Amino acid sequence: MEFKKKKLANGLSLIGEVNKSAKSVSVGFFVKTGARDEPKQINGVSHFLEHMLFKGTERLSAFEVNEAFDKTGAQFNAFTSEENTVFYAAVLPEYLVEVTKLWIELMRPALRDEDFNIEKNVIKEEIAMYKDLPSFDAMERCRSLHFDGHPCGNSVLGSGESIDNLTAEQMRSFFVRRYAPNNMVLACAGNFDWDQIRSIAQSSCSKWQKQTVGRKLEHCGGSKKKERVEKSNLAREHICLMSPGVSAQDPRRFAASLLGVIVGDNVGSRFFWELVDKALAEAAAMQFGAMDGTGTFCSYIRCSAGNVPKVLDIVRGIFHSLSESGITDDELRKAKNKVLSALVIENELPMGRLSHLGSNWIYLEQYRTIEDDINAIRAVTVDDVHSLIGEFNPGDFTQLSIGPAQNSS
Amino acid sequence: MAERFDKHILKNGMVVLGEPMEAVESVAFGFMLPAGEALLPEGCCGAGSVIADWIFRGAGDKSSRELGDALDGLGLHRAGGVGSSHIAIGAALEADNLAQALDLYADIILEAHLKEDQFELARQLAIDGVLALDDDPRQKVMLELRERFYPSPLGRSVVGHIDELKALTARSTRAIVKNNFNLSQTIFAVAGKYDFDAVVSILDSRFSILDTNIQHRASNIEHPASSKYTHLHNEGAQVHIGLMTETIKPTDEDYYNARVAVSVLSGGMSARLFTEVREKRGLCYAIGARYHGLKSAAGIMCYAGTTPEKGQETLDVIIGEFNRLSEGINEEEIERAKVGLKSSLILQSESSSSRAGGIGSDYYILGRVRSLDEIKSKIEETSVDSVLGFLRNNRFKDFTVVTIGPKCLK
Numbered sequence: 001m002e003f004k005k006k007k008l009a010n011g012l013s014l015i016g017e018v019n020k021s022a023k024s025v026s027v028g029f030f031v032k033t034g035a036r037d038e039p040k041q042i043n044g045v046s047h048f049l050e051h052m053l054f055k056g057t058e059r060l061s062a063f064e065v066n067e068a069f070d071k072t073g074a075q076f077n078a079f080t081s082e083e084n085t086v087f088y089a090a091v092l093p094e095y096l097v098e099v100t101k102l103w104i105e106l107m108r109p110a111l112r113d114e115d116f117n118i119e120k121n122v123i124k125e126e127i128a129m130y131k132d133l134p135s136f137d138a139m140e141r142c143r144s145l146h147f148d149g150h151p152c153g154n155s156v157l158g159s160g161e162s163i164d165n166l167t168a169e170q171m172r173s174f175f176v177r178r179y180a181p182n183n184m185v186l187a188c189a190g191n192f193d194w195d196q197i198r199s200i201a202q203s204s205c206s207k208w209q210k211q212t213v214g215r216k217l218e219h220c221g222g223s224k225k226k227e228r229v230e231k232s233n234l235a236r237e238h239i240c241l242m243s244p245g246v247s248a249q250d251p252r253r254f255a256a257s258l259l260g261v262i263v264g265d266n267v268g269s270r271f272f273w274e275l276v277d278k279a280l281a282e283a284a285a286m287q288f289g290a291m292d293g294t295g296t297f298c299s300y301i302r303c304s305a306g307n308v309p310k311v312l313d314i315v316r317g318i319f320h321s322l323s324e325s326g327i328t329d330d331e332l333r334k335a336k337n338k339v340l341s342a343l344v345i346e347n348e349l350p351m352g353r354l355s356h357l358g359s360n361w362i363y364l365e366q367y368r369t370i371e372d373d374i375n376a377i378r379a380v381t382v383d384d385v386h387s388l389i390g391e392f393n394p395g396d397f398t399q400l401s402i403g404p405a406q407n408s409s
Numbered sequence: 410m411a412e413r414f415d416k417h418i419l420k421n422g423m424v425v426l427g428e429p430m431e432a433v434e435s436v437a438f439g440f441m442l443p444a445g446e447a448l449l450p451e452g453c454c455g456a457g458s459v460i461a462d463w464i465f466r467g468a469g470d471k472s473s474r475e476l477g478d479a480l481d482g483l484g485l486h487r488a489g490g491v492g493s494s495h496i497a498i499g500a501a502l503e504a505d506n507l508a509q510a511l512d513l514y515a516d517i518i519l520e521a522h523l524k525e526d527q528f529e530l531a532r533q534l535a536i537d538g539v540l541a542l543d544d545d546p547r548q549k550v551m552l553e554l555r556e557r558f559y560p561s562p563l564g565r566s567v568v569g570h571i572d573e574l575k576a577l578t579a580r581s582t583r584a585i586v587k588n589n590f591n592l593s594q595t596i597f598a599v600a601g602k603y604d605f606d607a608v609v610s611i612l613d614s615r616f617s618i619l620d621t622n623i624q625h626r627a628s629n630i631e632h633p634a635s636s637k638y639t640h641l642h643n644e645g646a647q648v649h650i651g652l653m654t655e656t657i658k659p660t661d662e663d664y665y666n667a668r669v670a671v672s673v674l675s676g677g678m679s680a681r682l683f684t685e686v687r688e689k690r691g692l693c694y695a696i697g698a699r700y701h702g703l704k705s706a707a708g709i710m711c712y713a714g715t716t717p718e719k720g721q722e723t724l725d726v727i728i729g730e731f732n733r734l735s736e737g738i739n740e741e742e743i744e745r746a747k748v749g750l751k752s753s754l755i756l757q758s759e760s761s762s763s764r765a766g767g768i769g770s771d772y773y774i775l776g777r778v779r780s781l782d783e784i785k786s787k788i789e790e791t792s793v794d795s796v797l798g799f800l801r802n803n804r805f806k807d808f809t810v811v812t813i814g815p816k817c818l819k
Contacts, residue, residue, distance in 0.1 A: 021432045024756050054678070062688055063679060070677035070745040073752025090756050121691030129694050129714050131646035134544050233644040235543035268481035273474065277466075279533035282541055302541060330478075337484030341503045345435045345486070349759050 003367045004194040006202075010210045011182025014201050015361050017189045017353060025096050025190030026354035027197075028088030029103055030362050033178035035082045035154035036292075037215060042166055044158015045174050047080040048123055052171070053087065053106050054078075055115035062115060065106065074099050075351075082143075082152050083215075083292050084362060090351045093191045100188070100197055104204045107179060116168040127157050134231070134238040134402050135283075135300055141229065142240035142298070142400035148223035151216070152291060180211035187358040190350030217293030220244065226399040230406065236282075237305050237403035241315070243394045245288050245295035248363040253290045254376045255384040256297075260288035261335040262327055262385075263318065263394070264299055268334065270318050271299070280307050280314065286394075292363060297394045305403055319395025326386045339377055343370065412780050414768065415605040420617050422593030425609055426768050426778060428600040430761055436507050436601035437761040439489065439499030440518060441769050444589035446565040447493045455569015456577055456585055457491035458535045459528070461498065463582070466527035469516030473527060476513065483510050488762060491567045493559075493703050494773065495596075501762045504602035508611055515615035518590060528579035536574050546649045546813040547695075547714060549641075554651035557639060558809040559706055561631045592616055598769035601761030638810045640817035648720040648814030652711040652727060654805045659702040659774050665787045666799035671700045671709055672746035673738055673796070674730065679745060681730050686713065692723045704774050709805075717816040724818050728808060735800035743793050750788050754781060 004016040034046050055062045069076050069089070076089035076099070087106070089099050130136045140155060147153025158166075186205070188197055222244050246252045264271045264286025271284035281303035289296045303311050346352035347370050360368045415427035446457045466473040480487070483506040489497040498517070502510055542549040555564040595616075599608055657663050675682045675698035686696045698711035709731075715723045757763045758781055768778045812818055 023432075023759050063684060066677065066679035066684070066688070067741075067745070070679040070749060073748035073750075075753060075756055092752055092755060095752075118688075118691045122687060122694050125647070125692070125715060126694035128646040128716050129547075132546055132649070132714070236537075236541050238544070267487060268477050273477075276534070277473070277477075277530065279530040279537070282534055282537040302544075304537065304540070334478065334481040334484075337482060338486070339484075341435070341484035341501075342486060344503055345501050345761075348433045348435060348761070 001369070004198070005367070006198055008181065008202060008206055010206060010208055011180070012201070012205050012208065013185045013361060014198055015185060015187050015357060015367070016192070016194050016197060017357055018192060018194055019190055019350070019353070022190040022350050023092070024090055024350050025093050025188065025192045026088060026090045026350040027096060027100050027103065027188045028086055028354055028358060029107060030185040030187060030358040031085040031179060032083070032183045032213075032215070032362055034080055034084050035156045036151035037083070037178060038154060038174070041162065042170050042174060043154055043162040044123070044156075045166060045171055046085055046178070047156050047158065048119070048163070048166065049171060049175055050078045050080045050085050051119050051123060052111055052116065053109050055109065055112065055119065057105055057108060057110050060105070065102070068102050069099070072099050080156055082154065082156060086358065088351070088354060096192050097196065097200065100200055101204070104201065107184070108208070111168065111172050111175060113168045116171065120163060123157070123163050124160060127160060127163070130157065134234055135302065138238040138240040138400055138402045139298065139300060141402070142242050142398060145225050145227055145400050146222045146242040146296070146398035147220050148225070150218065150220040152220060152294060177211060178213065180213050181205060181208040182210050183213040185358055185361050187354055187361065189353035189357050215292065219247070219294045222398050224396060224398050229400070229402045230404065231402055232405055234402065234404045236302050237308050237401055239301040239303075239308070239311070239399065239401040241299040241397040241399050243297045243397040244392055245297045246290065246388070247293050247295050248290035248359070249293070250295070252384065252388060253288070253295070255380045255388050256288040256290070256295065258332065258335045258339060258377070258380055259385050259388055260286050260297060261338055262331045263322070265335070265338060271301075274314050274318060275301065275311060281311050297392070305406070308401070316395065322389050323393065323395060326389065327382060329382060332380070332382055332385065336377055336380070340374060343373060343377070412782070414778050414780075417605075417609045419592075419613055421619050423595045423597065423612070423616055424772060425612055426596065426598045426772055427603060427605050427608065428764050428768050429603065429605075430601050430764065432759070433601050433761055434504055435501055435761050436504045436599060436603050437488070437499065437501040437765040438507070438511070438597070438599040439497050439765050439769055440514060441495040441497050441596040441598070441773060442518065442589070443494070443591050443594040444496045444585065445492045445494040446567050447562045448589060449585055452573055453577060453581070453585065454565050455535050455539065455574040456582055457496055457567060458538065458569055459531045459574070459577060459582055460586055461489065461491055461496050462531040462534060463523060463528055464517050464521040464586070466531060467522035467524060469520045471516070476517070479513055480510075485510055493563055493565070493567070499765065507603055508607065511608070511611045512615070519615065521586070523579070523583050523586065525579045528582060532574060532577060535569050536571060539569050539571050539574065542568060543643070546643055546645055547712070550649040550651040550811050550813045551710070551712060553639065553641065553813075554653050554710070554809060554811045557811060558653040558708055559703070563703055563706055592618070596769050596772055598765045598772070600764035600768065637807055639812075641811070641813045642815070643813050644815050645813070646716065647714045648717050648812050648816060648818070650713045650715070650720065650724055650727075651811045652724070653701070653708045653809045654731065654807065656700070656707050656709050657803060658705065658707045663799045663803070665791050666796045668700055668750060669743065669746045669788065669791045669796050670734060670800055671698060672750055673742050674698050674734060675711070676746050676749040681734075682711070682727065685730055686723060686726050690722070690726065692719050692726065702774070717814055720812070720814065720816060721818050724810070731805050731808070735797065735804060738793055738797060740793055743791070743796060747788050747791065751785055754784055
């Protein structure tokens with residue numbers, strides 16, 4: 001594997017990891033923009049823009065864009081989070097040039113009114129779809145309650161109301177501010193020729209205008225509020241817990257992700273043995289989520305309404321024993337093995353490599369090999385995890401549950 | 410370099426398959442146990458998911474906790490699930506730990522403790538899984554659809570039915586394990602980095618026992634009741650539409666024509682359903698169709714989710730697109746469909762888990778493993794004429810439709 005990088009004069013970062021033994025190659029744009037960068041009245045605009053980029057350019061209609069991708073057999077898509085919008089494609093090496101040129105072209109979209117109006121319906125359908133997924137609904141509401149006014153609590157999709165009120169003009173002006181070359185990374189991983197991709201990017205992207213971009217970074221300790229929402233059509237209780245964690249830039253992120261696995265991996269964790277194995281909850285998981293300048297531990301638990309008091313007692317007990325007695329050597333060893341093998345498996349696919357490569361650049365402007373991450377995970381000690389538990393006290397959480405009306409169960 | 414496949418048959422008939430992959434450090438393996446829902450006795454719907462949990466609750470000389478810890482200690486990522494024909498159990502892991510993992514899985518398959526107290530917990534989780542489906546209408550609509558589309562028992566819910574789960578006992582479920590964990594009908598597949606001789610030697614030493622007391626059950630295949638439209642009420646935000654229509658089986662000579670046809674309908678974002686339903690009309694966010702094949706029956710399965718007032722138009726446009734397919738397809742559409750199918754085949758071939766799954770199911774359905782080159786050239790051979798010929802000879806007759814949501818459709 002060979003790492004390559006180049007920064008254009010307008011600030012666009014080009015990075016690549018060449019692996020000649022791969023059968024495929026992945027390419028993507030990582031744009032440092034998401035819900036946390038949105039003023040309240042246009043909440044949802046980053047995600048809407050992600051959709052609009054597929055609607056074409058001055059030269060291409062939406063159908064022609066889809067057709068151009070499909071001609072190459074690319075597996076392509078995009079997603080928007082609280083802080084990043086990522087466009088990616090996995091292709092056979094012979095189609096890489098075509099697909100890279102296409103992505104570059106799409107990064108300067110037409111953003112036409114008529115496409116905007118049709119896509120508004122699709123976005124509203126997506127909002128409705130997630131309303132019918134209570135696990136997602138609970139997590140989104142919990143995030144908003146936890147961040148309590150901090151921009152990381154903004155909804156990625158926006159609300160029916162903010163989307164209704166959004167204008168194409170507002171979107172276009174947000175686009176200019178955020179899709180600036182100095183706020184974007186073009187990354188490539190797998191079997192490809194770096195010089196060729198670099199020269200294509202250089203000749204096509206150099207005219208993009210640099211902008212003044214920024215993001216206010218503030219750590220958030222979380223509101224620790226507790227709320228419950230009733231929905232008459234639900235059968236189960238969906239509980240989300242959130243507490244603060246370290247940021248994506250913090251070297252302790254490896255210890256934090258191991259703590260997440262020890263407490264809440266879907267098998268073999270403390271949640272698993274205490275809640276799922278005993279059939280008190282059918283799902284119970286905790287994950288560490290690193291973000292720009294802040295981070296969270298987020299748990300999702302699903303159980304019957306009748307089991308809620310018992311389940312929450314056990315959860316409190318698990319966190320209490322973490323604070324009192326900590327973790328064991330054996331727990332840490334097993335968690336490391338799981339995380340390490342997941343890392344190896346994930347990175348065998350160019351798509352997995354692309355996502356590591358891009359996010360390391362977005363957050364750290366740093367190239368990290370798989371071995372760097374493997375060594376960082378191996379180096380975590382029980383004391384490292386204990387000091388995280390001491391500092392962040394994951395048992396002191398914000399709690400949001402959604403479930404059936406209480407008198408009906 | 411040409412692909413290589415490894416194959417060995419143990420004395421008791423258990424098939425061992427392998428596909429070495431040069432560029433990986435991982436290995437994935439899976440056991441396909443002939444205990445899928447369609448092979449279980451009447452009145453036991455959901456027993457598969459109870460069994461898939463119960464067998465991990467203690468095996469060989471290890472308690473449930475010790476077994477879980479041993480699997481975790483190998484850094485193993487469990488995979489599998491219950492299907493119509495098999496319970497699949499397996500994992501992906503770093504290659505060095507394969508031998509130890511196989512030994513643990515041999516315990517799980519051959520020497521599961523199957524204790525009464527653990528049975529109650531496994532059954533409770535299965536019941537909870539069924540109850541939780543009410544909060545996941547998208548998944549539920551597809552399970553209900555399969556059940557109504559396929560002749561019984563092929564479409565039986567892999568999650569289960571509450572009343573039948575409640576009627577299960579440790580004793581009756583133990584009998585199912587005994588009857589259905591039939592090694593002569595079991596397929597083992599491994600892909601990635603492994604030493605085939607070493608794998609065979611472990612499996613040979615652990616699994617080369619002759620089955621006794623196996624009762625081969627021939628299922629009576631019954632066609633489902635004639636009702637073609639079912640609505641299940643739920644006060645959710647969307648109406649979730651599942652639709653399925655019969656098509657040719659994976660063993661049919663027209664299989665690749667069928668796959669290309671489905672890809673024209675819903676392969677990529679320029680395919681017809683996405684273009685007509687989402688791009689032109691803005692009716693849905695999620696819309697897609699795929700080929701769904703069992704060994705003895707197959708269908709084209711479609712899902713769409715939309716707000717209630719758009720439900721009828723969405724269904725009408727979808728059915729219109731299915732029916733319009735045989736009227737004509739242009740060269741470019743066929744080319745895009747073929748490139749899409751070929752490229753997804755190659756992209757998937759880089760993952761050890763998807764290769765292990767692929768060679769196992771090929772062997773079960775076709776009795777042999779297809780090479781990537783064979784599949785590629787079969788896709789290549791299709792043309793506008795062959796796909797249209799297939800569509801015209803196999804017109805979509807009936808559509809089984811299930812909706813879940815606040816409003817029923819016509």
